[in-house]
Amino acid sequence: ETGVTQSPTHLIKTRGQQVTLRCSSQSGHNTVSWYQQALGQGPQFIFQYYREEENGRGNFPPRFSGLQFPNYSSELNVNALELDDSALYLCASSLHGQVETQYFGPGTRLLVL
Amino acid sequence: QQQVKQSPQSLIVQKGGISIINCAYENTAFDYFPWYQQFPGKGPALLIAIRPDVSEKKEGRFTISFNKSAKQFSLHIMDSQPGDSATYFCAASKDGNKLVFGAGTILRVKS
Numbered sequence: 001e002t003g004v005t006q007s008p009t010h011l012i013k014t015r016g017q018q019v020t021l022r023c024s025s026q027s028g029h030n031t032v033s034w035y036q037q038a039l040g041q042g043p044q045f046i047f048q049y050y051r052e053e054e055n056g057r058g059n060f061p062p063r064f065s066g067l068q069f070p071n072y073s074s075e076l077n078v079n080a081l082e083l084d085d086s087a088l089y090l091c092a093s094s095l096h097g098q099v100e101t102q103y104f105g106p107g108t109r110l111l112v113l
Numbered sequence: 114q115q116q117v118k119q120s121p122q123s124l125i126v127q128k129g130g131i132s133i134i135n136c137a138y139e140n141t142a143f144d145y146f147p148w149y150q151q152f153p154g155k156g157p158a159l160l161i162a163i164r165p166d167v168s169e170k171k172e173g174r175f176t177i178s179f180n181k182s183a184k185q186f187s188l189h190i191m192d193s194q195p196g197d198s199a200t201y202f203c204a205a206s207k208d209g210n211k212l213v214f215g216a217g218t219i220l221r222v223k224s
């Protein structure tokens with residue numbers, strides 16, 4: 001088991017609602033990356049946070065936003081939920097610029113009805 | 114644009130056999146190529162990784178073969194066991210940043 005934890009484990013929302021997912025980094029890691037994994041697909045990079053600022057973003061709309069806190073934990077916020085947002089959301093922590101140190105959490109399973 | 118293409122989508126291997134999963138990439142700037150193993154309800158776990166300055170890396174029963182000129186790399190699982198049944202993802206990264214994943218291979222090892 002990695003030291004990366006995520007909450008909640010499962011979540012059900014309806015279309016148009018907003019959701020906040022949380023992630024605690026592995027001890028000593030200063031960078032958090034978020035990925036979306038649709039059913040039967042590989043994870044897709046949403047964005048990365050370092051020093052409490054966004055440090056790279058994938059092909060996701062602005063309704064996907066995030067925060068990183070001084071203790072390096074992070075939140076992923078998704079506004080105006082759409083059915084296609086149903087997925088496993090993975091958080092990964094690492095040392096900055098060292099992707100080989102990246103460890104994934106167990107994920108939050110989001111279902112949008 | 115799919116930057117990392119993985120095959121096959123699924124694979125059935127007899128216990129004790131060799132499992133082989135292949136990936137091809139497009140971006141020659143990639144400098145890190147990991148393989149991840151994912152069990153149901155879990156996040157991906159790093160299995161083994163390679164840099165483009167070597168052609169092969171072996172860790173226990175797991176081997177990565179890397180062909181820079183062909184822009185391909187593969188995972189070989191020797192003496193496959195039922196406990197190896199999982200989804201495997203190849204990935205690639207450049208400059209220590211985000212990972213670009215393949216679509217995954219579902220491996221089933223029959224006992």
